[in-house]
Every structure is written in structure tokens, then in C-alpha cells.
Amino acid sequence: MEATDTFKNAIRAYLDSRAVNDELFAATYAKEGKNIDDCVTYILNTVQKSGCNGFADEEIFGMAVHYYDEDKIEVGKPITGKVVVNHSVEITEEDIATARQKALDELVAEQKKKIAAKPKATAKPEVQQASLF
Numbered sequence: 001m002e003a004t005d006t007f008k009n010a011i012r013a014y015l016d017s018r019a020v021n022d023e024l025f026a027a028t029y030a031k032e033g034k035n036i037d038d039c040v041t042y043i044l045n046t047v048q049k050s051g052c053n054g055f056a057d058e059e060i061f062g063m064a065v066h067y068y069d070e071d072k073i074e075v076g077k078p079i080t081g082k083v084v085v086n087h088s089v090e091i092t093e094e095d096i097a098t099a100r101q102k103a104l105d106e107l108v109a110e111q112k113k114k115i116a117a118k119p120k121a122t123a124k125p126e127v128q129q130a131s132l133f
Helices: 005-021 023-029 036-050 057-069 093-117
Strands: none
Touching (some): 005 023, 005 036, 023 057, 036 057
């Protein structure tokens, strides 16, 4: 089960939050040799060994904490597959405004490039009229 960025980010966000609120865990979380990729691999191997297809958030987060708590833990081999995260992404009004402004800035820059790339009009050649006389 290849860990999607959403899954990895959800685990990381939980661990970061817990480290901020729990000084003892903060020290554990900062252990040398521990990293989020191995943590996710450990979780995926543990899930696979269980034979279950669905877990509560608390169970998965518990596995992540367990990975960091244990000094000698078998991470297992990377697993390929699909991870489904059933969390919806909440976007704030500030995020929307920032994204809108960024899109507008990109559009303006693109239009400026198009205008600059247009060939400039050259002077019109003089038209000579034929003499009737």
C-alpha cells in the first residue's frame, strides 16, 4: 500500500500536534533514526498483518505513536497498494482568497506575456496613386 501524501500528511499533522501538547512525546518524536516514511511503512505492514480493511483514526494514530515509542521495532518492507483516507479537506476563506489572488496574478502575467509577444505594427508603406493625366 503506497502511502498517499494525504495519509502521510494526516499522520504527520497528528504527531506534530501531539508533540506540541505532550512534552514527553516531543522527546520521543525527536528520536534520531526515526522518520515519517518508516512510520508509515510500519503502519501499513501492521495493517496488512491484521487482515482488517478499516481502522479508526485513533488506531492508526496509536500505531504511529507506538512506532516512535519503541527503540527496536521492525518496520517491515515497503508495501505497494492504495491507501484511502476518509477525511475531507477543509478550506478556509483565507485559503480561498489566497488561491484566487494567485490565480489572478498568474492570469495577468500570462496576458502580459501574450501582449509582449505580439509583433509590433510596422509603419504602413506609402500608397502611390496613379495619375489620371
